[in-house]
Amino acid sequence: MRAPIHKLSVSLIVVLVAGCTTYWKQKKAIPTKTTEPQSYSGNAFDEHIRSTEARSPEDERLGFTLPPGFEISLFASEPQIGKPINLAFDARGRLWVTQSVEYPFPAQPGSGHDRLTILEDRDHDGKADVFTPVSDTLNIPIGILPVQDGAVAFSIPNVYKLTDANGDGKTETSRRLLGPFGFKDTHGMVNHLRRGFDGWIHACHGFTNLSKIAGTDGDSITLGSGNTFRFRDDGSRVEQTTMGRVNPFGLTFDDWGYLYSSDCHSSPLYQLIQGAEYPYFGRLPEGIGFAPIMKPHEREATALSGLALSSGTTFPEPYRNSLYMGDVVKCRIYRSTYTFKGSSPVGKMEDDFLRSADPWFRPADVIQGPDGALYIADFYNRIIGHYEVPLDNPGRDHLRGRIWRITYKGQLDKTGQQNWTKASLNELLEGLAAENLSVRMTVGDQLIHRIGKPAIEPVENLLNRRKTTETQYVQGLWVLHQLGALRDETLLKALQHPQALVRTHALRIVREMKTPGKTFYGPSLAGLNDASPHVQRAAVEALATFRDLETVKKLVAFQQTIPAFDTHLAYTTRLCLRNLLREKSLGTQAAAAPWSPSDRVALTESLIGVNTEYASQFLLNTLKSATLPKDTELKMLRQTALYLPPGQRDGLVRFITQKYSGDPGSQYKLFTVIQQSIKQQGGVINESVKQWGTDLAQSLIMPPKPEWTYALEGDLYLKDIPVVIRIPPATTLLSPDIRLFGFDLGGFKGLVKSPVFVAPPSLVFSTVNYNVKTNADPENRVQLRLADETAQVIARQDLPKTNDYQAETISWDLKAHQGKRVYLELVDQSSGLIWVGNFKTNAVQVPAINPKEQGEQQRFAIETAGESGIKGLEPTIQNLLTSPSTPYFIKVASMRALLRLAPDRYTAQAVALLSTESTPLAYRKEIAGMLGEFPLAQTGKVLEEGLKKTTGDIQLELLKALATSPDGKDLIFKQVRSGILYTRILRQPGLEDRLLLNATPRQLSDYKQLTANLSPIDETREALIKDRLAHLDASATGGRQIFIQNCSPCHQINKEGGMIGPQLDGIGSWGSKALATKILDPNRNISEAFRTYTIKLKNGSVKTGLFRREEAASLVYANASGEEFFVPKKDVVETQASKFTLMPDHFGQTIPQEQFNQLLGYLLSVK
Structure with a gap:
């Protein structure tokens, strides 16, 4: 939470003068956005618990909208199937579907009732007519992949091989391939099993869970949330393929062999780089940085499911080579196209492909069938949220589920409808030329796993045939490689093939060889000079298998030739070099x-x-x-x-x-x-x-006077300096080398003023503006004033209201005022922001030093003085504490330093500040909280007196401080018994954990006796929520500022804010009730990924934080302000998991109804 640096009257903001000279500006065009019909969005789609009733499959179908020419039909529905999760086709053209009635609660071992079913459309009328039950004893099965003699499937807690030896679709035997996997969070887990060109099975690992798994070779990997991995279909080996991301739920390959994936929280789309690391909550990038994304988050919700890449010609040209992805919160299918810049895909979000008028539509998976149609697994449900709604809510539907089929004017790929398990060898060879990639992959598997060695010579002959297509050639190479029959001369010939696609895959095979002979070193090296960037990238990965100094030298030289726009090639090269080194x-x-x-x-x-x-x-x-x-x-x-x-x-x-x-x-x-x-x-x-x-x-300790100054409107409690130097947001298309200056995160209103400078003949600069389109907020502006007694405005530009970052280039003709002393003003009157920079003159520039960093440095200096006992700085720190102009975060650091320098002299002063009503509540809470950092022998008596003079939040912070020591616990129990403290205070989040941590048996008995007759407080919270919603005015504006003050240290929206808690892009789809519940009762539903811990240290101090990661000799946590802190492992006495989240639970008291309305209005607009 932020708090006031100092109180400023609105009168301090200089009255704007209307007169201004003529100016000229260049302005980027603002893209127009079409308004979405209310029938496909709005309140009914914002509710976590949909208030509408279930529709029949036909009524649901009538509510779909698609681009002209596309048709949607029902392929299957209840009661023949349950709630579908993942889909996969086999070589007979049959659809395998995992379904669950158990979700979200896993069944006890051996008692699952979930199903795996094979769906078949024998009469080819576009609807399943045969349903073969494979198994009905599974436990929340998700990932599924049909194989030659059955299927590979995930069911809590393992990946199993389900063997069907006689081909009747029934499982005769089941064998664990990998596991056990973690399953404390059941809405991700192991999903989207995909056979790669390499013959391995690739998969995603879901949210929160921690899994350590090994193949039969004994080599193990550890997967923490996110991540992707691959494994051999016999379970002999498993390898981690990427690290990071949050909840990946979708995988698909393209013709080049690139693997694409969707993620529910970090960014929507990725082209994965093998061995790369991607962002994840609290994860810091290693030296080479995170791997690049494919497209930024735009209008998607953070509930993305399934990913299909259209292949073949059954869809019209604009819709081919598009990525289709489900959104189970917004009830639609997105379509994104992409173009290659070098080898790097740049995604572009197109118009929504499918929208539904039924809020129960939940597209959990999207795949392209062998017939060229898109198939959608519809986890049809009133409730989809895993954490947003209690898991045991009776409104969760366990019966209904649909599968939809989308075609374009009925066009189908007849090749894909063939039963490849009956195809002859020659038919299979011709099938390698199929337009649909999924068909080609299926045909290749038949050659490898059904035909086997007899296929080797025919495939070799195919590669020598002049009419062989490039896709046939590619598949043939991989067939021979997987059969262990790829001759060196055949691969060498492929490495020099005239088609870049073939050369790329040939180099991928070299990479898969792990220890290729020197025969392939020269051709791999030649790939660095290939005209195709895809070949170059595959060559880099291939060369990483040649582990010698010469390879390092060649890659270092190549690295310096990579164009800046080819981000994926640049990262791949750094990654391969790093792995070698x-x-x-x-x-x-x-x-x-x-x-x-x-x-x-x-x-x-x-x-x-x-x-x-x-x-x-x-x-x-x-x-x-x-x-x-x-x-x-x-x-x-x-x-x-x-x-x-x-x-x-x-x-x-x-x-x-x-x-x-x-x-x-x-x-x-x-x-x-x-x-x-x-x-x-x-x-x-x-x-x-x-x-x-x-x-x-x-x-x-005393930074230089700032060049640029600011004046805030209102009484705000700040924890750092509110002005900052930034790089432009990516959506503005401004160069990342440009530096911009203004208020941080746009939550502040007031003025930012440049130093006085001499007016040049013209002033050209860039602005970035964000000002939500509402009538309540005035427009932001930038203006130039004379630095004399008149303060006349001689140039001014009003900036438009916009729902996104808007960049403009402004040019003012100042010849009439050339040589006069002037200064620039940024007038931020909105809940948005305005930044300036990129000045085309040396007369004025953004500050050389970031003011926010200067504030951090001053705080460091004060803290160091206290920790190191620098007595000579004590007078300076005393002055900072008492000066009215000192920011409150500096005052807090000063008080802590003085307590460390002389606790006996300054404890009384600290306690006195607690009862000074003229100081902000948040400031006094900070002071109260820090008193727990010092031994009770030095502070106990003063703290006991302070309890008598304080109430509410201040008193609670003092109690937390006392609860860290045995004597403090006894004092608290004593005051409860005497009636000085209410009994319910013992159950307060943050205090209860500290009381119970390291408590003696007697103290535990005291606690149980005192709290035995307390009634639950849920009723009080629920009444508060209902009252706030009854008086809710979601049209209120100004909520962005409330968000910045209370939420942004831990939560991120549009890449701004902390990464301690979940990112909140798309949070508006939660709806008002769910948002109100999370804000006012945050401990009702806690994700295990965000559970906090109370840590008792050997020196007697107690810390509370969210676990982030483990270092060599320390543990890293994050506190409620979003700041990380290190705890040496050797200093930890006890660690206790809390039943409370790190998110403060006092917003019902600290955010009044008016501000609550503003906050919800803002959050509901984030979609």
């Missing part, structure tokens, strides 16, 4: 080899991801000899600081302090990294680092 012998050799200056710098881009001593030493040596951009230097030094041996730390400190002797800001960034490194390694800060911190504290 992580092998100790090769990495050590490369680090010691002679390199040209340019090659040495290029090599650092991959070595920065190698977490070893030899890599850190190489980075440091490069820094000593090369001239690099400052950001690059700092990134390299951060990595060096983390992994350089402790014995070399003093030399690193000397290097940093000498190199940045006049730049304490850069030193500060590196100092914090070294601190982090020491904590991660479980070490102790030595004298040279301590002295460095002391010197920095003295340099940074």
Whole structure:
């Protein structure tokens, strides 16, 4: 929560002068957006529990809308099927469907009643007429893949091989291939099993769950939420293919062999890079960064399911090679196209492909059938939310389910309707030329798994035939490879094939060989110079299997030729180099080899991801000899600081302090990294680092006067400086090299003012504006004033209201005022934002130093003074604490530092601040909370007195402070018995956990006796929710500012905000009731991914936070402000999982009805 820096009267904001000179501007066109018919969106689609009633399949069908010429028909429905989750076709053209009545609760082992059914359309009328039950004893089955003698399927908790030896569709035997997988969260798990060109089965691993699995070879992998993996169909081996993302639920291949995937939370679409790492909650990128995305999040909700890539010609040209993806919250199917820039796909969101007028439509899977039609698994339901609605809500439907089939004017691929299990060898060879990729893959599997070795010679002959198509050639290569019969001369010929598609796949086969002979080194190397970027990218991956210094040198040289727009090729090259250099012998050799200056710098881009001593030493040596951009230097030094041996730390400190002797800001960034490194390694800060911190504290405690100034409207409690330097949002299409300046995140109203400068003949600059289209908010503006007593406005530009970031170039003719002293003003009067930058003159520029960083540095200096006992800074810190102009977050740091310097002298002053009503509540809560950080022997008496003088939230924070010690617990119980405290206070979130943590048997008995007769508080919360909704005015504006103050430290919307809690893009689809419940009663439904822990340390202190990750010698948590903190493992006495979320539960008291209306109005608009 933010709180006021200082109180400013609205009168402080200078009255705007209307007069202005003539100006000229260039403005980007604002794209027009069509209004969606209310029948496909609106309140009925925003409710987590749909208020409409279920429709019959026919009535639901009548409510669909598709582009002209497309037709939708019912393929199957209840009662023949249950609730479908995943779909897959077999070689006979039959559709396999996993269904669940158990969801969302898993059945007890051995007692599942979920089904796997084969659907068959024998009369080809577009509707299933034969239903063969494969199994009805499964447990929330999701992923399914038919194979030659049965199927591979996931059912809690394993992936099984279901064997059907006689082909009647019934399972004779079931054998575990992989598992057990985690299943504490049942709405993701193992899904979308897809056979790859490589013969492996590829799959997604669902949200939250943690799984450690191994093949029969004993080699194991650990999957934490997100992630994708592949495994052999006999369970002999499993490999992790990507790390990160949140809840991937969809996989599909294209002709090039690229694998695409949808994700429910990070970004909608990805072209996956094998071995890459992608964003995930709380995950920090490694040195080479996260892999690139394919398209940013736009209007999709965060509930994306299934992914199909249309292949063949059954759809008209504009709809071919499109990606189709379901949205189970917004009840529609999206379509995205993409174009290649180099080898990198750039996605473009097209008009929605399918919309439904039925709020129960839940497209859980989308696949293309062998006949060219799209098939949709409709998990038809009143409720789809896993966390938004209690799992046991009786409104969840367990009976209805539909499968829909979409065609274009009835056109079908007749080839795809063939029963390939009966096809002859020659028919299979011709089938490799099918237009539909899924058919070609099926035919290839038949050649491999049914025909086997007798197919080898015919396939080889096919590759030598002049009329063989490129797709036949590609499939033939993979058939031979999987059969272990691909001759070296055949592969060498393919590597020189005239078609880039063939050369690309040939190089992919080289990569799969793992240890290819030197025969293929030259052709793989030649691929780096290929005219096709796809071939180049496949060559990079192939070369990564040749683990020698020569390969490293060639890849380093190639890396410097990659165009900036080919992000996927650039990342793949960095990744492959990093993986090579992580092998100790090769990495050590490369680090010691002679390199040209340019090659040495290029090599650092991959070595920065190698977490070893030899890599850190190489980075440091490069820094000593090369001239690099400052950001690059700092990134390299951060990595060096983390992994350089402790014995070399003093030399690193000397290097940093000498190199940045006049730049304490850069030193500060590196100092914090070294601190982090020491904590991660479980070490102790030595004298040279301590002295460095002391010197920095003295340099940074009083930052220079800012060049640009700001004045806020209103009484806001801030936890940092509200103005910031930023790069442009990606949607503005401005260069990422441009720096913009203005209020942070757009939640603030007021003025931002430039320094005075001499007016040039003209002033040209860029603005980025975000101002929601409402009548309540006035337009933002940017204007130029004379710096004299008149303060006349001589140029002004009003900025339009827009629901998205809008970039403009503004040009003012100032010849009439050239040479006069002027200053620029940003007038932010909305709940949006305005940023300026990209000035085409040296007369004025954005600040050289980010003011927000200066605030962080000052806070660091104060905290360091307290931690290191720098008595000489005590008077300065006292002045900061008492000065009216000091921001409150600096006051909080000052109070904590003074308590550390002299707790006996300053505890009374801290407690006195708690009863000072003129200070903001949030500030006083911060002060109260920090008192728990100090031994009760020093603060106990004063705290006990403070309890008598405080109430509400302040009193609760003091109680939390007392509850960290045995004596404090006893004092609390005593005051409850005496009636000074209400009994229900013992059940307050945050206090209850601390009372019970490390409590003695006697204290536990006291707690049980005191709370035995307390009634549940749910009724009180429910009454509050109903009252707020009864008085809700969702049209209220200004909610973005409320969101910034209360929510953005942990939650992100449109890539802005923290990543501690869930991202909230598309949150408007929740509806008002679900949002109100989550805000006012956040502990009602808690995702395990966001459960908090209470940690008792050896020094007696207690911390509370959300677990983020584990380092070598420390655990990393995040506090309620979204800030990470490290806890050394050796200092932990006890860790206790909380039944409360990190999200504050006091918003019912701290956000009054008017602000609540504004907040909900804003959140409901985020769709």
